[in-house]
Amino acid sequence: MSEVVIDDGGLEQPLTQADYEALAQFRYALRQFTAFSDDMLASVNLGPRRYQAMLAIKAHKGATAISVGELARILLIRPNTAAELVNRLELAGLIERVKDPHDRRRALLALTPEGSRRLAEIAEIHFNKLREHRAAFLSLFAGQSESLADGASPKPNGSGYISMATGQAA
Amino acid sequence: MSEVVIDDGGLEQPLTQADYEALAQFRYALRQFTAFSDDMLASVNLGPRRYQAMLAIKAHKGATAISVGELARILLIRPNTAAELVNRLELAGLIERVKDPHDRRRALLALTPEGSRRLAEIAEIHFNKLREHRAAFLSLFAGQSESLADGASPKPNGSGYISMATGQAA
Numbered sequence A, B: 001m002s003e004v005v006i007d008d009g010g011l012e013q014p015l016t017q018a019d020y021e022a023l024a025q026f027r028y029a030l031r032q033f034t035a036f037s038d039d040m041l042a043s044v045n046l047g048p049r050r051y052q053a054m055l056a057i058k059a060h061k062g063a064t065a066i067s068v069g070e071l072a073r074i075l076l077i078r079p080n081t082a083a084e085l086v087n088r089l090e091l092a093g094l095i096e097r098v099k100d101p102h103d104r105r106r107a108l109l110a111l112t113p114e115g116s117r118r119l120a121e122i123a124e125i126h127f128n129k130l131r132e133h134r135a136a137f138l139s140l141f142a143g144q145s146e147s148l149a150d151g152a153s154p155k156p157n158g159s160g161y162i163s164m165a166t167g168q169a170a
Helices: A017-043 A048-059 A068-075 A079-091 A113-132 A134-144 A146-150 B017-043 B048-059 B068-075 B079-091 B113-132 B134-144 B146-150
Strands: A095-100 A103-111 B095-100 B103-111
Touching (some): A017 A113, A017 A134, A017 B068, A048 A079, A048 A095, A048 A103, A048 A113, A068 A103, A068 B017, A113 B017, A134 B113, A134 B134, B017 B048, B017 B113, B017 B134, B048 B079, B113 B134
Antiparallel strands (some): A095 A103, B095 B103
16 A cells, blocks of 8 residues: 555555544534534525535636536535525625626626625635644544644644634643 | 634735635535535434444543543534434444443443444545545645645646545546
């Protein structure tokens, strides 16, 4: 087994206690991040799905803006659900539909100036939170690159969980 | 303000387009991992919360086994909810209550041999999945340690998203 590539059929080697701890820490970080994000978004009256849709529209890297179908695929939701989400975001003045230059029947999605402004504020808070507390996520990958974990946030102690809320062991 | 507390006033430097893309990729990885995990757990008739509880019991690093109260805190659920979850896991023969050697009135939690066996199978699948597709999670932290991203999974192209399902760009 190479030091970077994981062997998929790797059932030959059972997980170590440290592996279980890393998995548990990763899950804890996910729960904390999701709770932080949901609370933060609720405080600005934006649901998690709306934020994620706006983020996907902003981050789209194709030759044109993103379509409703592509948005559905990236959000892992059904096209009908994506269409309803887009309608609500449009009604809220956060996004707008623009014509696809290559296919006039197809609508593409763009943030409005108001949508861009609101996304910028919200995304920055998420971005800073994640980068400050990266150690909570990276413990799972630490065996593959110790340097990252070493340069990151406080080590866990006591119960072993790094709290995302404080950066201290929970 | 201590160094671990989020500086909310950090608006001095707006996010770059690459930052938005990294945030979007991270969210996409989270959605894919959650969907993968939920499907995988459903296929073995175990809910996400039950799996996470078993993982937390296994990974606990305290002087004694974990208590129901500690489990609630780590799962970010209410004590009553944790108590019900523990009851269901006990009924299913996956965990058992053991007496706290320091406080006979307090129950601590341990996996049964059957619980350990099932957790080992399930946790290993999650562990391998996450480590194989670490690039999808690590793009957010790449600017802080390029080496990890460089040595990791396929780079995105086209729409820019690394698919966790295939390891290829989605």
